[in-house]
Amino acid sequence: MSIILSAILTLLALAIVFGAILGFAAIKFKVEGNPIVDEIDNLLPQTQCGQCGFPGCRPYAEAIANGEEINKCPPGGEVTIQSLADLLDVEATPLDAEHGEEKGKQVAVIREDECIGCTKCIQACPVDAILGAAKQMHTVIADECTGCDLCVEPCPVDCIDMVLVPEDIKSWTWENPGNQPQIAGNIIATDKAPEVAV
Amino acid sequence: MKQIWDFHGGIHPKENKEQSNQDGISDAGIPPRLILPLQQHIGHRAEPVVSVGDKVLKGQLIAKAVGAISVAVHAPTSGSVTAIEDHPVPHASGMTDLCVLIETDGKDSWCERTPCEDYSTLSKDELLSRIRNAGIAGMGGAGFPTAIKLHPPRQDKVNTLILNGAECEPYITSDDRLMRERASEVILGLEIMAYILQPGECLIGVEDNKPEAIAALREAAKETQVEVVTIPTKYPSGGEKQLIKILTGSEVPHGRIPADIGVMCQNVATAAAVYRAIRFGEPLISRVTTMTGDCIANKGNQNVLIGTPIDWLLEQNGYLNQKGSRLVMGGPMMGFTLHDTKLPVVKTTNCLLAATNKELTPPQPAQACIRCGMCSEVCPAELLPQQLYWFAKGQEFEKAEHHNLFDCIECGACSYVCPSTIPLVQYYRYAKGEIKQIKADQEKSNQARERFEFRQERIEREKAEKEAKRKARAEAAAKAQAAKKEAAAAKGTAASSPTEGSTANDKAAAIQAALQRVEAKKQAQTAPEVTLESLQKKLLSAEDKLSKMENAWKDAVENNPERAEKLATAVESSKTNVAKLNAQISEMNKGTGQAGGSEPQAPVGPSIEELQKNVDKAKSKLQLMLDTLEDAKLNHPDRVEKLERAITKNHTRVSHAETALSEATNAKKTTESTESNG
Numbered sequence: 019m020s021i022i023l024s025a026i027l028t029l030l031a032l033a034i035v036f037g038a039i040l041g042f043a044a045i046k047f048k049v050e051g052n053p054i055v056d057e058i059d060n061l062l063p064q065t066q067c068g069q070c071g072f073p074g075c076r077p078y079a080e081a082i083a084n085g086e087e088i089n090k091c092p093p094g095g096e097v098t099i100q101s102l103a104d105l106l107d108v109e110a111t112p113l114d115a116e117h118g119e120e121k122g123k124q125v126a127v128i129r130e131d132e133c134i135g136c137t138k139c140i141q142a143c144p145v146d147a148i149l150g151a152a153k154q155m156h157t158v159i160a161d162e163c164t165g166c167d168l169c170v171e172p173c174p175v176d177c178i179d180m181v182l183v184p185e186d187i188k189s190w191t192w193e194n195p196g197n198q199p200q201i202a203g204n205i206i207a208t209d210k211a212p213e214v215a216v
Numbered sequence: 217m218k219q220i221w222d223f224h225g226g227i228h229p230k231e232n233k234e235q236s237n238q239d240g241i242s243d244a245g246i247p248p249r250l251i252l253p254l255q256q257h258i259g260h261r262a263e264p265v266v267s268v269g270d271k272v273l274k275g276q277l278i279a280k281a282v283g284a285i286s287v288a289v290h291a292p293t294s295g296s297v298t299a300i301e302d303h304p305v306p307h308a309s310g311m312t313d314l315c316v317l318i319e320t321d322g323k324d325s326w327c328e329r330t331p332c333e334d335y336s337t338l339s340k341d342e343l344l345s346r347i348r349n350a351g352i353a354g355m356g357g358a359g360f361p362t363a364i365k366l367h368p369p370r371q372d373k374v375n376t377l378i379l380n381g382a383e384c385e386p387y388i389t390s391d392d393r394l395m396r397e398r399a400s401e402v403i404l405g406l407e408i409m410a411y412i413l414q415p416g417e418c419l420i421g422v423e424d425n426k427p428e429a430i431a432a433l434r435e436a437a438k439e440t441q442v443e444v445v446t447i448p449t450k451y452p453s454g455g456e457k458q459l460i461k462i463l464t465g466s467e468v469p470h471g472r473i474p475a476d477i478g479v480m481c482q483n484v485a486t487a488a489a490v491y492r493a494i495r496f497g498e499p500l501i502s503r504v505t506t507m508t509g510d511c512i513a514n515k516g517n518q519n520v521l522i523g524t525p526i527d528w529l530l531e532q533n534g535y536l537n538q539k540g541s542r543l544v545m546g547g548p549m550m551g552f553t554l555h556d557t558k559l560p561v562v563k564t565t566n567c568l569l570a571a572t573n574k575e576l577t578p579p580q581p582a583q584a585c586i587r588c589g590m591c592s593e594v595c596p597a598e599l600l601p602q603q604l605y606w607f608a609k610g611q612e613f614e615k616a617e618h619h620n621l622f623d624c625i626e627c628g629a630c631s632y633v634c635p636s637t638i639p640l641v642q643y644y645r646y647a648k649g650e651i652k653q654i655k656a657d658q659e660k661s662n663q664a665r666e667r668f669e670f671r672q673e674r675i676e677r678e679k680a681e682k683e684a685k686r687k688a689r690a691e692a693a694a695k696a697q698a699a700k701k702e703a704a705a706a707k708g709t710a711a712s713s714p715t716e717g718s719t720a721n722d723k724a725a726a727i728q729a730a731l732q733r734v735e736a737k738k739q740a741q742t743a744p745e746v747t748l749e750s751l752q753k754k755l756l757s758a759e760d761k762l763s764k765m766e767n768a769w770k771d772a773v774e775n776n777p778e779r780a781e782k783l784a785t786a787v788e789s790s791k792t793n794v795a796k797l798n799a800q801i802s803e804m805n806k807g808t809g810q811a812g813g814s815e816p817q818a819p820v821g822p823s824i825e826e827l828q829k830n831v832d833k834a835k836s837k838l839q840l841m842l843d844t845l846e847d848a849k850l851n852h853p854d855r856v857e858k859l860e861r862a863i864t865k866n867h868t869r870v871s872h873a874e875t876a877l878s879e880a881t882n883a884k885k886t887t888e889s890t891e892s893n894g
Contacts, residue, residue, distance in 0.1 A: 191649025
């Protein structure tokens with residue numbers, strides 16, 4: 019009898035001790051916010067364009083953490099969807115065309131002769147990438163522009179263009195050799211594309 | 217005999233050096249046109265300091281280094297600048313970049329140089345700045361600015377200075393010929409570098425397939441501390457990290473530079489260029505380039521001016537264009553194919569290989585990897601090429617990075633031995649590019665997030681401030697309302713109860729007294745002993761200052777735009793200062809006019825004569841303008857609009873002056889009439 023009693027008492031004591039430790043740890047090492055939101059936010063392209071229907075990238079990240087679809091980000095495109103699918107361990111679905119198409123990297127350019135200095139685009143820019151003042155010409159800081167095209171709509175004189183960022187000698191990188199048809203796929207050497215003399 | 221070590225892997229491709237190393241270095245001559253890319257090095261592009269049409273002399277600076285890591289560009293011969301524009305440059309992408317185009321005049325006349333007989337009379341900083349101004353970038357292939365490499369952070373003492381004369385890549389013999397013919401220049405250049413760095417030992421590593429070069433160097437280095445070390449021929453012993461392993465036995469850690477382990481490696485051609493820059497004050501305007509391959513009739517090494525068009529150079533040496541031939545800049549292992557011959561020779565062009573189809577067989581189609589492991593056996597960086605290949609192909613870039621993809625020196629040994637002819641190096645280059653791109657994108661998105669969050673915060677703060685202001689206003693209004701009510705109530709009660717009324721009166725009196733005190737204080741502040749004279753003096757000096765500043769500003773606008781901005785703000789503030797003083801003086805005048813009753817005729821306005829003069833002046837100006845307008849209509853139609861605008865402005869001015877005049881005369885008449893009446 020005493021053996022059973024002592025066993026119960028011992029277990030009880032252990033339970034109290036561990037319970038206290040766990041309780042303390044839960045308070046001491048409490049995680050603020052949802053860490054998965056940060057991770058998702060990190061993968062989103064941070065254009066803050068709102069094409070997903072949420073007011074910015076972080077709200078969309080929060081929505082994804084709460085079970086929203088991962089295919090609503092056109093600026094991120096397939097790459098973002100794939101990395102989100104890897105992170106959340108869900109199936110990668112093709113981009114939802116309802117929210118827009120994946121375009122190349124863009125940057126806003128103001129046709130400065132036509133700008134009337136209304137500051138509407140400045141207020142619309144989510145990353146403060148437009149410089150100017152009332153009745154003064156505005157200009158886009160190209161390095162800071164995320165290409166979200168939120169400034170195009172409010173412009174009363176339609177003087178903002180979204181232009182694709184051209185590839186130059188500094189941004190050029192080697193192509194994937196797997197994509198070059200004359201190397202990949204053709205097992206028979208004579209299938210090669212005809213040589214062009216230099 | 218110095219002990220040497222061996223590095224992992226390596227291959228022994230056919231050397232093919234005898235085609236081009238038989239004859240001495242000849243001079244390529246001056247082409248009719250030079251194309252000088254402003255980016256021939258690692259770092260920022262140089263900025264042109266000449267403009268189209270300028271005459272330039274040999275050795276004259278045409279583009280200056282911009283930023284911390286950059287290299288200047290000099291005119292390789294005398295001539296005139298015909299264009300500064302985008303032109304195709306020798307780059308693996310085949311793209312264009314900004315170039316300065318020079319039409320040569322054939323005179324080859326030098327600009328002024330600053331030679332130096334004895335480098336030890338100069339300070340280290342002076343030597344470094346001369347090397348920097350000479351536009352020297354590493355001539356082995358990478359093109360890293362030499363002056364920056366020679367100036368490692370202070371904590372990294374360089375114990376071993378190595379000159380790289382290995383030249384391990386097949387076909388290339390430019391360093392070989394240079395060491396044979398200009399051994400003394402190489403040694404003297406090394407001595408200058410050693411003087412700057414003060415290393416414990418100086419070594420020159422040369423592969424044993426260049427016995428003549430070794431003999432020449434040993435002869436030149438007889439009286440010096442320099443040791444010429446013969447190393448076994450194996451590709452890629454000329455790689456910086458591999459040569460360091462061979463000569464010192466130590467390895468450069470991942471992600472670090474040789475200076476971190478107290479070693480520095482420089483190319484032999486760079487050393488020769490450093491010598492010429494210090495001794496003769498000659499900037500880097502030419503280099504030794506190997507012309508080889510079976511498509512070239514006269515194979516050999518030539519001293520080529522930087523910027524010489526390759527098509528001209530090939531033509532000079534008997535270029536036989538054949539079907540399927542390939543033109544490669546650099547060697548067959550690490551060079552890249554040029555798809556155009558209208559490209560210039562640059563500072564890093566050590567070889568032009570115009571190979572026939574037989575010499576450089578076109579790449580065979582890649583077959584499946586059979587996991588033979590030969591690639592990892594030959595990898596000089598001791599990587600796992602096969603794994604890296606899978607990761608690059610599967611776009612698992614993070615894993616590739618964890619397998620030290622960035623330690624790959626792209627030597628091509630793995631592709632050389634691959635029995636499945638997989639273009640391994642191309643995969644690694646692709647993966648490296650993608651990883652860099654991803655990192656840049658990540659950085660940009662982080663920046664965008666930061667800016668976005670900052671903006672949100674600012675908007676929130678502005679909102680809160682507005683809200684607080686609104687609240688404060690509402691509170692103040694409520695208080696005023698309450699005070700009014702109280703006062704009304706006090707009035708009401710004052711009539712009924714005299715005791716309360718007296719307290720209210722006391723309060724009112726106290727407030728009155730306080731207000732008076734404040735008023736008195738204000739007056740004491742605003743009325744110091746400023747007299748009219750002192751103010752006028754101040755005004756004079758301020759105006760003087762303003763005119764001086766404006767002059768300086770105009771000057772600066774032409775010469776120094778940065779300073780001009782600052783001056784403009786200064787001028788503005790000065791102007792406001794003058795205006796303020798003017799206002800003060802006029803106020804003072806008024807004050808004295810009012811206060812001093814003894815001076816009854818205070819100047820009320822300009823006299824009638826003055827007004828008349830004004831009108832005349834304005835009218836004559838208007839007439840002048842109308843005349844010029846007539847003239848402009850005939851000769852300068854673009855000016856007419858501006859003139860018309862000015863004329864309308866002047867019209868209003870005239871009418872203003874006239875009304876002022878008529879008013880004044882009227883006023884005079886009335887006063888006269890009243891006087892006569894009186």
